[in-house]
Amino acid sequence: MDIQKYFRFLEGEYLVIQSYPANIDLNIIGCYKNYYDAITKRELENQSNDYSNFIVVIFHEGKFWNVNQGLPERACEIQPWQIADNLTGFYEGDDGDLKYCKCSYPYLLCDYDIITCLKDDKGRSINNECPNCGREIFCD
Numbered sequence: 001m002d003i004q005k006y007f008r009f010l011e012g013e014y015l016v017i018q019s020y021p022a023n024i025d026l027n028i029i030g031c032y033k034n035y036y037d038a039i040t041k042r043e044l045e046n047q048s049n050d051y052s053n054f055i056v057v058i059f060h061e062g063k064f065w066n067v068n069q070g071l072p073e074r075a076c077e078i079q080p081w082q083i084a085d086n087l088t089g090f091y092e093g094d095d096g097d098l099k100y101c102k103c104s105y106p107y108l109l110c111d112y113d114i115i116t117c118l119k120d121d122k123g124r125s126i127n128n129e130c131p132n133c134g135r136e137i138f139c140d
Contacts (some may be wrong), residue, residue, distance in 0.1 A: 016032070084117055
């Protein structure tokens with residue numbers, strides 16, 4: 001999977017993204033080559049939005065990373081997830097309902113099982129725990 005080609009992010013590019021409230025869709029406010037430009041944009045967005053929060057991440061090795069003084073520190077919970085094109089036929093029983101964890105990780109709720117639905121990881125049971133953030137996921 002070539003995330004850079006699909007999303008057109010460049011290695012080392014800083015992005016200002018909305019982190020709260022959590023959205024199903026990734027809300028990117030801006031892309032910057034300069035860390036300090038991204039910090040300035042984040043501060044402006046946080047000051048002008050009472051009920052939202054924005055963070056700066058860096059696109060590094062195909063993922064979003066939290067930033068510490070302009071350098072990648074650890075993988076961010078918010079990622080540009082790519083859901084598989086065809087979600088039918090890889091699970092026995094009903095086709096399932098597409099759900100999202102609080103961290104934005106997508107999964108399928110099928111009968112009494114919770115399974116992955118990403119392009120590069122489809123159909124694996126995840127045993128009530130989000131593989132991205134570790135939060136408990138319940139079958140409704």
